[in-house]
Amino acid sequence: MAGGGNAIRGSRIGSGPMGEAERGEAAPRQTVTYHCSQAHRAEITFSTEAAVPESWDCPKCGRPASLDSDNPPPAQRNEPYKTHLAYVKERRSDAEAADILDEAIALLRSRRKSGDVIF
Ligand SMILES: [Zn+2]
Numbered sequence: 372m373a374g375g376g377n378a379i380r381g382s383r384i385g386s387g388p389m390g391e392a393e394r395g396e397a398a399p400r401q402t403v404t405y406h407c408s409q410a411h412r413a414e415i416t417f418s419t420e421a422a423v424p425e426s427w428d429c430p431k432c433g434r435p436a437s438l439d440s441d442n443p444p445p446a447q448r449n450e451p452y453k454t455h456l457a458y459v460k461e462r463r464s465d466a467e468a469a470d471i472l473d474e475a476i477a478l479l480r481s482r483r484k485s486g487d488v489i490f
Pocket residue numbers: 407408409410411429430431432433434
């Protein structure tokens with residue numbers, strides 16, 4: 372009778388770090404906090420049977436993060452975490468900068484032509 376209704380409880384995402392409510396037969400878990408060089412903290416939950424990796428990519432900035440809050444790993448790449456959008460924006464602003472430069476040169480030339488008119 373009391374067999375069926377208990378299927379997938381306690382496995383919702385984001386049930387919080389204090390998962391004490393989840394007891395029973397579920398695989399025991401551990402929450403590991405990683406620290407990146409930007410002082411972000413990322414709490415990652417692993418099964419206690421899993422080997423906890425020594426480093427993890429920070430979900431906030433993509434930099435490597437380690438277990439040691441006093442000694443976060445340095446960012447390996449110089450560039451900060453870039454999204455595709457950031458790349459697109461960057462390229463676009465390059466193009467805009469080139470346009471502005473062209474305009475400035477054209478303006479200079481036209482001023483030079485007209486000689487004595489200087490603002
Ligand atoms: Zn970070």
